[in-house]
Amino acid sequence: DRPLTVIAGPCQLESADHAQMIAGRMKEACDKAGAQYVFKASYDKANRTSLSGIRGPGMDEGLKILQSVGQAIDVPVLTDVHNEGQCAPAAQAVDILQIPAFLCRQTDMLLAAGQTGAAVNVKKGQFLAPWEMSNITTKIESTGNTRILLTERGTSFGYNTLVADMRALPQMAQTGYPVVMDATHSVQQPGGKGGSSGGQREFAPVMARAAVAIGVAAVFIETHENPDASPSDGPNMIYLDQMPDLIETLMQFDALAKARPVVI
């Protein structure tokens, strides 16, 4: 089992310079700690809590930025798509297409994403049991594409709250596909601030450590140099300058976890 991959970046694209700055800092930290790094950012936040939430640069401009980051920093890039039509253009620009959690059962999107041949990371819906993910992988596999990743990002737990069920990680791994822990969205408090989501940034490293100790292929972490000034998901993003330490810690847990794998 290969060392941990770190999928990280700002929640949404702000500018090419900003994206490259974060990708560069993360690449350096991951290289130093021995982690594989994937840059992540969204060109459009298509389901903001409220209409007034900033959505990002849009697909055309955003894909250009993402491609430039991949080339400039020499890292694989992941971005999320929001309908069938976005899959093909996004696959031209990035390496991994991500299916948002709310959309994880939309058959046409899964097929369109699969057909690009790009790797597809599906976030488990907040309304879905881990064992239901095999129905989703079957949809993608029907396109001949088996480059699939499955991500835990929390499950609905009462109102405005998510809970991350650690059993979901080995359960999803039973599909045979790599499992990703989304440490920052699983501590989101959806709609918790009325017109936007709250979050418990302080618990994101807790989720990451727990998941890595169980054994996962990757962690997904949103980060920003100044989360509270970022256009979205500020309350749950981790400060960029805390990432090197966190990654170093996670790599130590990862080495231990992979030397003694969980068997269920």
Add this chain to the structure above:
Amino acid sequence: DRPLTVIAGPCQLESADHAQMIAGRMKEACDKAGAQYVFKASYDKANRTSLSGIRGPGMDEGLKILQSVGQAIDVPVLTDVHNEGQCAPAAQAVDILQIPAFLCRQTDMLLAAGQTGAAVNVKKGQFLAPWEMSNITTKIESTGNTRILLTERGTSFGYNTLVADMRALPQMAQTGYPVVMDATHSVQQPGGKGGSSGGQREFAPVMARAAVAIGVAAVFIETHENPDASPSDGPNMIYLDQMPDLIETLMQFDALAKARPVVI
């Protein structure tokens, strides 16, 4: 407050004849009981649990059938749309566009639906608190369209289970928009049969009665002459021949509820 509206029909369109048969039987029952009737059916089930689930006739064929039913039986028709592009054509054929629960926060869909000028029924996501619906109505209102309905269809409650929180009905009514109780989907057991959803058909009338007693504008009920042979949602649909009795009962509760409205 006007008498109860009944939104009812098969989960998915099977044929024009079948749709008209159900619409006709329902229209007759509603007329007799003094209820307003809206025919409901889907031309595409875009998020079936598994790939092998039957999806329906598709948009072009389906909208023709829906339009023909509306004209033949002289009833308003509701159908659900699944991306931005489907809103305008669907609004040509039917009276009410429905936003599926998983898609209830997709800003572009809400805007596209609103821009058609058709009435828009938004199902509250299984992951959403009732008080978050005002963020959604604001999105639609931004198009100048205020013909909005809000539907309770159950909230995630552990895995493979929904619970219908009756507080959600008066809470959503605080937006000022009519509230609909979806009595059949709220007793669904999502993914509960592995490759498809289970359901507790026997509790659908229970949910409908409870909601009508509290006071709602409409109930949403899927029905079929032979639910267990239907292509989708069989486990939670109500037998067509039980509908006249149920509607008559609901109308009695409705009269009482509206004579003594709940004030919160």
Add this chain to the structure above:
Amino acid sequence: DRPLTVIAGPCQLESADHAQMIAGRMKEACDKAGAQYVFKASYDKANRTSLSGIRGPGMDEGLKILQSVGQAIDVPVLTDVHNEGQCAPAAQAVDILQIPAFLCRQTDMLLAAGQTGAAVNVKKGQFLAPWEMSNITTKIESTGNTRILLTERGTSFGYNTLVADMRALPQMAQTGYPVVMDATHSVQQPGGKGGSSGGQREFAPVMARAAVAIGVAAVFIETHENPDASPSDGPNMIYLDQMPDLIETLMQFDALAKARPVVI
């Protein structure tokens, strides 16, 4: 099926005069509306959120007051017991022993309560599925006592929140025992105010109406002439002067519900 019984009173006993005042007012309202009335109050709140919460007059003094109320107003009386030893003395003074929700699986208490021969009302634990109540009735039945009532008072739903699943009412009725809807505790927000529980008083009538429309033997409602000044459960108790109207409304729904019983 007999008309609705109303079990109502203050959360905790304050004084004999206060208890008689409430019992008298409630008796009058129930008589007028055609409801059977049972007075309810607690002599000890044994599981207050915090140590500083007022607990009541204690068992000896409290049972005297309860007995006096029953005699003075000529109504059956219900009170909750908190360990095995309290069952026998309480059964001397009151008609119905109530098992608190947290204690609903404590075998020895259920047996001790059953052995008194008094009627036993078990509140379903916030952690229990409705279909598990048959394990509890079996425990009581083993004493030869089948005077059992089962009460829905809400189920844990995330943190600091309960949800009342309306399916629980017909499910518990399948045991063959009368089912009670606790309209005020099911809108409690346990621990929601830090050192005490919050509540959503405004939704208590909503819960009561929904339950009565489905068909229940009784509703359980805590009431106080000035809830915000009461020693416990203020946020969810209903104002005493609103009770006559509420009961009259409920009786109308009850008549309708029992004329058209739910069959599951």
Add this chain to the structure above:
Amino acid sequence: DRPLTVIAGPCQLESADHAQMIAGRMKEACDKAGAQYVFKASYDKANRTSLSGIRGPGMDEGLKILQSVGQAIDVPVLTDVHNEGQCAPAAQAVDILQIPAFLCRQTDMLLAAGQTGAAVNVKKGQFLAPWEMSNITTKIESTGNTRILLTERGTSFGYNTLVADMRALPQMAQTGYPVVMDATHSVQQPGGKGGSSGGQREFAPVMARAAVAIGVAAVFIETHENPDASPSDGPNMIYLDQMPDLIETLMQFDALAKARPVVI
């Protein structure tokens, strides 16, 4: 921060020989791995799902066995108490009194346990938020006793299911008291087999690893040489012969976690 403590033993006492066998095997494994060991067993299962569930030897006989195990194997012993009266005698025989989760808010029990001067381990109720535990520690502290431990054993998540929220561990640690992860009860499926609880034994090590990686004072694990033949909790207990390996793994995670403590 001291190395991990392992609280382990059979769910219920079967005989002195059986208890000593398990305590001896566990002591040896813990000594070898550098863990502190505490023997755990119950003399009475006071809240079995059904009446026919075996309850154990009872308090008098049970406390004798527990005391003998402590002396024979030279280990501290923990047992759970079920009402006020059991606290004093139990504190004569064992080192740590445990308050069962259902009873965690019963004020009189908490006070009686605190007054013994013994250490008191409170299991967080399945219906309680982690931040509510400070109300409970205040109750115990009022007796002058601050030898308190707090245990996470899962939270209600829909029906017949628990979820272990990893945030609860650092949240409870904010009380200043040692936090224990109950790895076997948090994978229980309460009432999941109708007349008894089910469980997912395979996930207990997953929970333990996750918790230890976050940083806890102790893990609580029920174990049996033949869980499926044990009188209670078989479905979630771990095979005794798998414990040495598990403990060794946990100690490695513990060393890493305590070298890099989580700060929230």
